[in-house]
Amino acid sequence: MHELAVTESVLEIALRHANQVNAERVTDIFLVIGRLSSIVDDSVQFYWNMIAENTICQNANLHFKRVPARLRCVDCQMEFEVQDSLSPCPRCNSFHLDVIGGEEFYVESIIVEKEGAAI
Amino acid sequence: MTSTRIPVVEKILDANDQVAQQNRAWFDRHRTFAINVMASPGAGKTTFILKTLELLSAKYRMAVIEGDTAPVTIDSDKVSALGLPVVQINTGGDCHLDAVMLHAGLQSLPLEGIDVVFIENVGNLICPAAFKLGSHRNLLVASTPEGDDKPYKYPNMYRGIDVLIINKMDLMPYLDFNMAYFQQGVEILNPGLRTFPVSAKTGEGMSAWINWLDEVIQQHRQQ
Ligand SMILES: Nc1nc2c(ncn2[C@@H]2O[C@H](COP(=O)(O)OP(=O)(O)O)[C@@H](O)[C@H]2O)c(=O)[nH]1
Numbered sequence: 001m002h003e004l005a006v007t008e009s010v011l012e013i014a015l016r017h018a019n020q021v022n023a024e025r026v027t028d029i030f031l032v033i034g035r036l037s038s039i040v041d042d043s044v045q046f047y048w049n050m051i052a053e054n055t056i057c058q059n060a061n062l063h064f065k066r067v068p069a070r071l072r073c074v075d076c077q078m079e080f081e082v083q084d085s086l087s088p089c090p091r092c093n094s095f096h097l098d099v100i101g102g103e104e105f106y107v108e109s110i111i112v113e114k115e116g117a118a119i
Numbered sequence: 120m121t122s123t124r125i126p127v128v129e130k131i132l133d134a135n136d137q138v139a140q141q142n143r144a145w146f147d148r149h150r151t152f153a154i155n156v157m158a159s160p161g162a163g164k165t166t167f168i169l170k171t172l173e174l175l176s177a178k179y180r181m182a183v184i185e186g187d188t189a190p191v192t193i194d195s196d197k198v199s200a201l202g203l204p205v206v207q208i209n210t211g212g213d214c215h216l217d218a219v220m221l222h223a224g225l226q227s228l229p230l231e232g233i234d235v236v237f238i239e240n241v242g243n244l245i246c247p248a249a250f251k252l253g254s255h256r257n258l259l260v261a262s263t264p265e266g267d268d269k270p271y272k273y274p275n276m277y278r279g280i281d282v283l284i285i286n287k288m289d290l291m292p293y294l295d296f297n298m299a300y301f302q303q304g305v306e307i308l309n310p311g312l313r314t315f316p317v318s319a320k321t322g323e324g325m326s327a328w329i330n331w332l333d334e335v336i337q338q339h340r341q342q
């Protein structure tokens with residue numbers, strides 16, 4: 001599994017953005033992960049607790065927004081989502097499908113705390 | 120203390136992708152065509168690469184980069200035995216090569232005069248799909264004993280490749296591999312994907328692949 005590499009990358013991104021605004025602490029990190037991008041399981045949280053220690057990201061909560069694969073049936077135009085394995089069009093059973101979503105894999109936003117006035 | 124939400128929208132593997140671009144530039148500077156060969160363990164990556172080396176050795180100077188999870192040189196030794204340059208990258212247990220590991224490995228592979236380099240990735244259908252290396256083509260070796268449902272189960276891998284080899288065609292009579300079902304899955308994920316059914320063992324189907332590769336390399340050089 002490549003969760004450690006992924007977790008390190010998330011930490012690097014969060015620290016960089018937090019430092020840009022001189023944040024004192026990062027409390028939350030929002031990740032968007034499409035079903036077709038990369039498989040990332042709960043061990044990210046486990047690694048996170050180890051590697052974020054002694055940084056301003058320590059104890060930050062990771063929020064995973066998992067985006068299903070979105071498909072469009074070429075034969076009947078039906079749009080539908082699949083969470084696990086690929087499946088045919090639920091309306092006409094066609095396997096003639098276009099992938100229209102599910103490839104997201106990014107840090108969407110972070111919540112930081114800062115002394116004094118709003119940033 | 121104030122709490123503020125900061126928009127980031129940054130791809131998680133951006134850092135890897137940037138190093139991958141550097142690798143690509145390095146290959147291009149040396150006019151070396153690089154192919155990332157992915158597959159599950161035992162699909163026949165090494166056998167397929169060796170066969171390809173054999174069939175193209177009269178025309179191109181080639182080298183191999185072997186990604187291995189452990190310092191076992193079984194695959195590298197087979198390439199060395201052909202008298203070709205080979206570098207082994209030990210991932211230290213990691214399930215894939217990433218761009219940084221390849222970057223390091225390239226330091227000990229002089230590319231001067233090398234026309235084509237094959238990168239044998241770690242046997243795995245999940246992780247290598249996520250980490251770009253900077254290769255000019257991403258190739259997957261599927262094999263018939265793995266079963267015909269793999270595109271459906273590993274969509275990210277099938278989405279990200281430029282060419283597909285279906286290896287171990289010689290075993291078809293003994294398997295219940297449904298080629299139509301397999302190719303239907305591939306077509307959903309990667310419409311029009313170039314696909315070559317072969318047997319790296321018997322050599323069946325290899326000439327179509329070799330002709331295609333030769334053409335792609337020639338086109339690439341003209342750019
Ligand atoms: N029957 C058959 N066996 C093959 C073929 N290609 C590879 N093999 C065998 O499959 C096993 C694994 O091959 P190898 O190239 O080491 O796979 P890798 O782990 O993907 O590098 C070896 O015993 C090969 O001899 C093929 O086309 N047909």
Ligand SMILES: [Mg+2]
Nearest residue numbers: 164165194239
């Ligand atoms: Mg091998």
Ligand SMILES: [Zn+2]
Nearest residue numbers: 073076089092
């Ligand atoms: Zn339909």
